[in-house]
Amino acid sequence: MSQRMFKADGLVLRTRPLGEADRLVTLLTGEEGKFEAVAKGARKMKSKLAAGVDIFSYGHYTFHRGKTWPVITSQDSIEQFTWFRDNPQLYPYGIYMGELVDRLVSGEEPCTSTFNLLLEGWRLLGSCDDSYIICRSFELKLAHLAGYSPHFHSCSACGTAGASKFSPRQGGMLCTHCASADVISIDKGTIAIVERLISAPLSQAHLIRLSAGQKKTLSRLTSAFLAYHLDLGDIKSRTLLKEYNT
Amino acid sequence: MAYPAPLKKLVDVLCRFPGVGPKSAQRLAFFLLRCPREEVVSIARAMVEAKDQLTFCPDCGSLAEKEACIYCNDSERDRLMVCVVQEPRDVLVLEKTGQYRGLYHVLHGALSPLDGVGPDELKLDRLVDRVKESGIQEIIIATNPNVEGDATAGYIAGLLRPLSIRVTRIAFGLPVGGDIEYADELTLSRALDGRREIT
Ligand SMILES: [Zn+2]
Ligand SMILES: [Zn+2]
Secondary structure, eight states: OOSSEEEEEEEEEEEEEETTTEEEEEEEETTTEEEEEEETTTTSTTOSSGGGGSTTEEEEEEEEOOSSSOEEEEEEEEEEOOHHHHOTTHHHHHHHHHHHHHHHOOSSSOOHHHHHHHHHHHHHHHHOSOHHHHHHHHHHHHHHHTTOOOEEEEETTTOOBSOOEEETTTTEEEOTTTOOTTOEEOOHHHHHHHHHHHHSOGGGGGGOOOOHHHHHHHHHHHHHHHHHHSOOOOOHHHHHHHHHTO | OOOOHHHHHHHHHHTTSTTOOHHHHHHHHHHHHHSOHHHHHHHHHHHHHHHHHOEEOTTTOOEESSSSOHHHHOTTSEEEEEEEESSHHHHHHHHHHSOOOEEEEEOSSOOBGGGTBOTTTTTHHHHHHHHHHSOOOEEEEOOOSSHHHHHHHHHHHHHHGGGOOEEEEOOOOOOTTOOGGGSOHHHHHHHHHTOOOOO
């Protein structure tokens, strides 16, 4: 990381205006982790860089190490995710996946697995019709990569087998004796689904069929689990997922 | 560097302007200090006057001097056509073309889930109500040609679909005066999509 020039393949997680006509772009790369870079003049209509530094871009980028941020010197598009044009409902899903990754990856350490997960998630949004289940599997897999997975086998307080309440705070099950007020009741079928969503490839998540009740439990479980263990605070795009879909 | 308190306060205030960082703020502050007092007063007065005398049109959201804006008040304009834009300044740019004679609808933003801006924040139901209440026949969506602007355009089109009016998106093409070889592939592919017959 000491040369003046470097290259990386990256996914654009977010962008914000900088100065008169520039953009500050948050990129996720496998090798160099997550970092911000400047796209000079990218807000001008005639900028050749503009299209390739917008959110949902996947490209080869070259950088020049600048004083504060690396400056993007060239961009070559590998893939543009455009499903949100035909299906605006997918827009907040794509943004949400990017925001989760942005919050979870803290800096410039290699994060190839996370990079591949997001790339696959964004690809699947376009090819798969069940964005809800892809999103839940994506959340659980991301938490798993960060070292957190729910444990379902026995009561995490006393060890009793066959516990039926999930405690997001404990990250595991509690039996009826040990259960606190914030537990979520979960049946064996739903536990099996959660386990499959973590272990099966993301591309197979859409094969899982959920009942309305299971869907509700799954939403509560993932939301509370992420909130407790990933310390992500308020995720704005998740709130909007609900607004879009009502 | 230790600033005298009034200078520090001025720099802090100037930093709140979009696109102005501490360095530019310092430059602006020293500019003001070098100006004659009357000039500083007239600059400050212009800001307050603009703020006091300008408002946003309750019907279309454009910049207005009185209640309704000059576009909504103009009986010569085509009231069956409404152009949807993100910002009040976009109206001024479209007016400069001299080509558009319909009305406007200013969203004051675009759908941006990362900033917590969703359909409710843009008050998109107001646009739907406006279409329902008037005889509008065509909505031209002129949001920015980027991800946020396109997602917003798609969402609005979906909202208006049940009303069976004509909804169009302004065309995306190549920048005038440029060479094709310098166009990026996304712009070029959308220019192909938006091609038209030469008559
Ligand atoms: Zn127990
Ligand atoms: Zn008006």
